[in-house]
Each structure stands twice: as C-alpha cells, then as structure tokens.
Amino acid sequence: MNKVELKDRAHDKTKAATAKNVAKAPSKENKKPLEFKLHSGERAVKRAMFNYTVATNYYITKLQKKQEERLQKMIEAEEIRMLRKEMVPKAQLMPFFDRPFLPQRSRRPLTMPKEPSFGNVNSTCWTCVFNNQHYLYHIHHAHA
Template sequence: MAQLPSHSSPKSGSSPSSNSSPRGNFASSNPKRPGKCTETQPFKLHTQRRGLSKVELMAKLQDLLAQEAKQRVPIAQKLPLTTDKSEVLPKGPVKEQTKPMKIKLHTQLRAVKRAEFNDWVANKIYLLEQERLKEEKLLKLMEEEEIKMLRKQLIPRAQLMPLFDRPFFPQRSTRPLTMPKDPSFHMMRNQCSHCVIRSGLNSLHQHVV
C-alpha cells in the first residue's frame, strides 16, 4: 500500500505571516474604521413653498404701492428755452346754434287722458254718493211718516154704534133629509173583493145623495 505523505511541522524560524490565511492578510491590511454620521436634511414641505410665494407676492405688492405713491407726487417741469413765437391757429367757421324741436311724447298724451279719466271717475263717484244720500233721506222721511201713522192708529177712539135696521132671518133649507140604512155585515163567502168594494162605494153614494 502507498504511504500517505506526512505533514511536515513548521520550522521554528519561519514567520507566522507565511502560514496565515489570506483573510487574515486582508484584515491586517484594511483595519476597521468608524462610520460617518448621517447628515440631516430638512424636508421640503408644500406649506413652506406656499409661504414663500405669499411673501414674494406681498413684496411685489409693496413695491407697486410705493411706485404708485411716487407717481402721485407732482413734479414741476421746466419750460423749454425757445425764442419761437406761438402759432395762432385760424378759427374755424362758426356753426349756428341748434334749435330744439317741440316733441310730443306719448307719455304726455297719456298723462292728459289719464287726468281726464280720473276727473270723470271722481264726478261719477260724487254723483253716486249724492244719489245714495238722497235715497237715504227719502227712506228716513218715509219711515217717520209710517211711524206717525202708526201712532195715530194706536190712539183709542170712540166707535159709532151699528145700525140694526135690517135684522138677519135664517131660512130653512129645501134639501131632502137623508134616509138611514143598516150596513150589511153578513156578506156571502163567494163574493169577490171587487164586488165588495163596488157595493161599498154604491152604498156610500146613495147615503150622500
């Protein structure tokens, strides 16, 4: 059988770095360093942007107001240094003054007609009121006359005695006396109702006659 090669022990003079693993070499070349701290960055909020835009608008408005205030201040302007005479422009032809026309508006015509109609209505109401007053006065007079007549009639007065020259003498009637007749209570059995009614009517007629 073949013999396995025996591992030779390391020499005492050999350095430990020669027998160390490559991981150990990397660790020895790159030692651990402390990590950097994270830098805080502020959030960009929408409200902050809106606030900045409002501030800008207010600044612009203040600038505009300041410019308008400066423009309102009157500044005297110097006259130009010239020796030229001012030109006198010729006057144009004078126009005749316009004469107003007498226009009759429809509203004026309607106002006149309306006034006439109002007068007519007022006169009619006045006449009706006068007629009503006259009727009331006549009715009042008639009532007073009726009251006077009633008062006169209510006064007791003496009445004349009646005349008894023609006394009343009653006369005897010429009508014949009625003859009494006994009623027939015992009827035949075979007699019909119509016959009974007819016989009763005949008997009544005879009694009346």
C-alpha cells in the first residue's frame, strides 16, 4: 500500500460519512420557533410603580427634614430672643485710678489639719462589724 491508496481510502470514508449525513437531513421537519412571553410590559409597569414609590418616599423625607430644620431654627430664634430679654446690661463701676487695687493677705489664722480619730466612727463598733456573724453578740454588746 502506498500513500496514494491510503489517501483514496481516507477520502472514500469521508465521502461515505457525508453521504449518510446528507441522506438524514431531508428527514427533519422545519419547526416553527416557540413564542416566548417575556412579560416586559408587566415588568415595566412594576418598575414604574417602584420608581414612583421610591421618589415619593424621598420627597416626603426631604419635606420632613425641611420642616424639622425650620422648627429647629424657630426654637433657636425664640431661645435667643428670651436670652436677650433676660440679659439686661448692668453698668460697671469705674475703677479708682488714683487708688489702684492691691490685694492684701488675709488676716485669718491658717487652718491646721487635725489628727483623724478612729475611736467612734458613725457610732459603729469595729468589733461588731467584724463579728457580724454572731447575732447575739451584736445585740448584747455594749458600745463604749
């Protein structure tokens, strides 16, 4: 077998395969494509309603913020008006330029710290505090 014969055989096989495919092709029927319902009209209406509700909510919140700001400004203006009414200017005395103020040291005696006394703290005996588990001891104990 030489190369030419091998090529002829391979060529014959491909011709046979295409001949089989050609024979099958006319047996298929041409079918109509199915019509799809995309509901694009309904989706557009739903989207428009959604956009409308979002815009309405945004507009309402914007109006509420403006109203709150306006109310806050009115409250602040009223507070300022009341403060101005309460703040009556008082005349200050003129300083004595011929006798300038020289602070003097106080003539009161200095306070000396006292020693702490632990003898009677709020009329509670420390032995009573530490021996609190003995109820009878606490009742009959005499405080000095």
